[in-house]
Amino acid sequence: MTCLLEVRGLTVELPTPAGWVRPVNEVSLHIDAGESLGLVGESGSGKTMLAMALMGLLPPGARVEGEALLGKDRKEVAEVKEKNAREPGVAGGKNLLALNERQWRAVRGGQIAMVFQEPMTSLNPVMRIGRQIEEAIRAHESRLAAGDVKRRAAEALGRAAIPEPQVRAEQFPHQLSGGLRQRAMIAMALAAGPRFLIADEPTTALDVTVQKQILDLLDHLRRELRLALLFITHDLGVVRQVADRVAVMYAGRIIEEGPARQVLASPRHPYTQGLLNASPTLERGKLSPIPGSVPQLTAVPPGCAFEPRCSLRRAECVAAVPDLRVADQSHTARCVLV
Numbered sequence: 369m370t371c372l373l374e375v376r377g378l379t380v381e382l383p384t385p386a387g388w389v390r391p392v393n394e395v396s397l398h399i400d401a402g403e404s405l406g407l408v409g410e411s412g413s414g415k416t417m418l419a420m421a422l423m424g425l426l427p428p429g430a431r432v433e434g435e436a437l438l439g440k441d442r443k444e445v446a447e448v449k450e451k452n453a454r455e456p457g458v459a460g461g462k463n464l465l466a467l468n469e470r471q472w473r474a475v476r477g478g479q480i481a482m483v484f485q486e487p488m489t490s491l492n493p494v495m496r497i498g499r500q501i502e503e504a505i506r507a508h509e510s511r512l513a514a515g516d517v518k519r520r521a522a523e524a525l526g527r528a529a530i531p532e533p534q535v536r537a538e539q540f541p542h543q544l545s546g547g548l549r550q551r552a553m554i555a556m557a558l559a560a561g562p563r564f565l566i567a568d569e570p571t572t573a574l575d576v577t578v579q580k581q582i583l584d585l586l587d588h589l590r591r592e593l594r595l596a597l598l599f600i601t602h603d604l605g606v607v608r609q610v611a612d613r614v615a616v617m618y619a620g621r622i623i624e625e626g627p628a629r630q631v632l633a634s635p636r637h638p639y640t641q642g643l644l645n646a647s648p649t650l651e652r653g654k655l656s657p658i659p660g661s662v663p664q665l666t667a668v669p670p671g672c673a674f675e676p677r678c679s680l681r682r683a684e685c686v687a688a689v690p691d692l693r694v695a696d697q698s699h700t701a702r703c704v705l706v
């Protein structure tokens with residue numbers, strides 16, 4: 369299958385005083401235009417590191433392996449894939465993991481963008497909102513006339529459903545409420561017309577009503593602009609609201625993947641089952657947290673990484689990392705019980 373974004377065997381390694389660690393381990397996933405993939409997992413499972421690899425923003429000294437192909441459409445991804453197959457090692461221009469910093473400047477913002485939990489990580493506190501959005505547009509279209517840039521920036525604010533956009537454009541980030549700041553960040557991320565958007569816990573810091581509004585906005589924009597959306601969250605209730613498909617991450621690996629409705633209704637990996645039983649927004653009965661915690665990256669168990677916490681473990685679980693097994697059509701899980 370070929371999609372707008374296709375990631376294969378993405379591994380990220382980082383140097384630490386205790387040696388190299390692997391926060392992202394042989395991750396493969398795909399997202400099509402107009403589709404949203406929810407990426408879930410407990411704190412420390414590698415979700416943000418995966419996003420940073422796709423944005424070319426890994427910490428200094430990081431080693432990265434694998435392929436992340438981004439195309440205009442399925443046809444272009446297929447062409448890049450074929451080219452890479454013909455000349456292994458000589459990655460096509462669209463393999464995100466092989467871009468240099470100069471190439472990244474054209475791709476980041478222009479083709480792929482990210483919104484964060486805390487808008488102030490991407491908004492400049494001492495620059496008016498409108499100016500910031502204009503700069504984001506100018507970074508990719510330097511030849512656009514000043515009037516056109518202004519018009520495009522106003523459009524971007526309007527697209528993010530910011531009330532009184534002319535007034536807001538003249539304000540500084542601290543003059544906006546949390547929800548409006550998040551809208552301004554979304555406007556800025558989409559201003560230069562990317563086709564792929566990563567949202568990393570964009571609503572975690574907001575109260576429930578505002579959270580719902582931002583989720584509805586992202587959902588609307590995804591459909592209207594046919595964005596491929598990677599939505600990162602630890603909240604399965606949010607996944608149910610925004611994701612077509614879901615990928616569950618544990619200790620750097622995808623351990624379950626499939627249509628969101630199916631995975632939430634009948635999870636096949638004990639870890640996903642545990643997350644559901646511990647989800648305050650989905651579980652109607654008594655909440656039961658998963659015992660233990662995510663392993664340290666310096667001490668990931670050799671077989672199934674979830675084995676020390678799994679009530680269903682058997683002898684074979686420690687022997688080797690289980691493969692992703694097909695549970696049902698497009699639903700896979702990395703567990704020997706499947």
Ligand SMILES: Nc1ncnc2c1ncn2[C@@H]1O[C@H](COP(=O)(O)OP(=O)(O)OP(=O)(O)O)[C@@H](O)[C@H]1O
Nearest residue numbers: 382384391410411412413414415416417418427665
């Ligand atoms: N610069 C770094 N050097 C070494 N290890 C790091 C570095 N940055 C993060 N890590 C480790 O990488 C792992 C993955 O972190 P990451 O931030 O991707 O998790 P996450 O799933 O996004 O968690 P959260 O839900 O808390 O945001 C963690 O174990 C973290 O401690």
Ligand code: SF4
Nearest residue numbers: 672675678685703704
């Ligand atoms: S492979 Fe074994 S330890 Fe891992 S989740 Fe499945 S049953 Fe549990």
Ligand SMILES: [Mg+2]
Nearest residue numbers: 415416417568
């Ligand atoms: Mg994170």
